[in-house]
Amino acid sequence: MRILIITAGSRGDVAPFTGLGRRLLDVGHQVAVAAHPSFAALVAGCGLDYRPVPGDPQGLIRDLSRAASREEAQARTRAYTDGLADGVAEAAAGGADLLLTAFGPSPLSLTAGEALNIPVIGTYLAPSFATGQFPLPNARDTDGLGPEGNLAAGREVLRHADGVLAGSVTRLRTRLGLPADASSAPMDIRPVFHGFSPLVVPRPEDWPPRVEVAGYWWPARPDGWQPPAELVDFLRSGPSPVFIGFGSMAVGQGERLSELVTTAVERAGVRAVVQAGWADLNGCGDDVLAIGDVPHDWLFPRSAAVVHHAGAGTTAAGLRAGVPAVPVPVMADQPFWASRLHSLGVAPRPLPFQKLTAEALGDAITACSSDPTYRRRAAELAQRIATEDGAATVLAHIDSGDAG
Numbered sequence: 001m002r003i004l005i006i007t008a009g010s011r012g013d014v015a016p017f018t019g020l021g022r023r024l025l026d027v028g029h030q031v032a033v034a035a036h037p038s039f040a041a042l043v044a045g046c047g048l049d050y051r052p053v054p055g056d057p058q059g060l061i062r063d064l065s066r067a068a069s070r071e072e073a074q075a076r077t078r079a080y081t082d083g084l085a086d087g088v089a090e091a092a093a094g095g096a097d098l099l100l101t102a103f104g105p106s107p108l109s110l111t112a113g114e115a116l117n118i119p120v121i122g123t124y125l126a127p128s129f130a131t132g133q134f135p136l137p138n139a140r141d142t143d144g145l146g147p148e149g150n151l152a153a154g155r156e157v158l159r160h161a162d163g164v165l166a167g168s169v170t171r172l173r174t175r176l177g178l179p180a181d182a183s184s185a186p187m188d189i190r191p192v193f194h195g196f197s198p199l200v201v202p203r204p205e206d207w208p209p210r211v212e213v214a215g216y217w218w219p220a221r222p223d224g225w226q227p228p229a230e231l232v233d234f235l236r237s238g239p240s241p242v243f244i245g246f247g248s249m250a251v252g253q254g255e256r257l258s259e260l261v262t263t264a265v266e267r268a269g270v271r272a273v274v275q276a277g278w279a280d281l282n283g284c285g286d287d288v289l290a291i292g293d294v295p296h297d298w299l300f301p302r303s304a305a306v307v308h309h310a311g312a313g314t315t316a317a318g319l320r321a322g323v324p325a326v327p328v329p330v331m332a333d334q335p336f337w338a339s340r341l342h343s344l345g346v347a348p349r350p351l352p353f354q355k356l357t358a359e360a361l362g363d364a365i366t367a368c369s370s371d372p373t374y375r376r377r378a379a380e381l382a383q384r385i386a387t388e389d390g391a392a393t394v395l396a397h398i399d400s401g402d403a404g
Helices: 015-026 037-045 057-066 070-093 106-116 146-175 229-236 254-268 296-302 312-321 334-343 358-370 372-385 390-399
Strands: 002-006 030-035 049-052 098-101 120-124 192-194 211-213 242-244 272-275 288-291 305-308 325-327
Touching (some): 002 070, 030 070, 049 070, 106 146, 120 390, 229 272, 229 288, 254 272, 254 288, 296 312, 305 358, 312 334, 312 372
Parallel strands (some): 002 030, 030 049, 192 211, 242 305, 305 325
């Protein structure tokens, strides 16, 4: 079967699908991944076919921060989402028997699938159906809402998500000859599999049928990858370091954050590996090493703790490695995952990025590293997660012949 995985966004929105794609490839399917050009090498390096989807999320964030007016920001956003829509349609038209779609581009994937008569399966990385059990990620208010409030907050999140692409979906439907007033909302897709562990977020009982929590889809490691010699030497030269990285967050704040991180590391008295990310973090001193992209499944088990922005992918990697975390959520779904880490007992209370200081970060690293309870709970949870096989759930459904 020819399977096309469609995703968009940052590295954390792409990497899990390389793992799912490799599993599909290993059982005999033809697999392509449609993603932004900056991830072409990542996809191809994992042995998967690549199809381009226009867009530079990092550039869009930078451009929006520099927009002189609301109208300019709206025009840039429209150009971005229209380009995304055209790219998804072209990728699907390149040939596929089945589309697997991430949540973000799912309205576009559904539209392309409808036009080309290709079934679509949802493969979402965060909870994406409203529930009374908790507010969905991205909810504005999250404290003490109760079941009705949680449900209302979740529905508001979904309305907003639907609105982001609404204009581009309408224009795409018109270009593809589809009725413009028909729905192409993410909630219209069935079945949907969520790529996180039920130990981290159990499936809510009030979710609709054919909406499942499958388990994590672990990113594939690029073929032939080897760790940089400088990193290997640093790891061997002393105690396990703390990992610090903010992924795709804090664009343009590299200088300020680098100074903050260096001071925090000195305050905590630890060694650190600092990942540049979109912020272009750096570090100085004998006890700090700055690196580029390194597979988290290799680095995190060699770390004493991980300081990160609590994106879904980095959160998952830390849980898999069985190391405690210091979550520093910035936006979007990150406060949700940060709160989960704390409630699971593998991290101290989240430190919001907006309140980040060298003193607060240094103290949080000390608290995380010095309390053995966090490490013990992290190791116990990692052992249980290791018994799960999230990809197998998706593969079994596809191979059952009931792909749509």
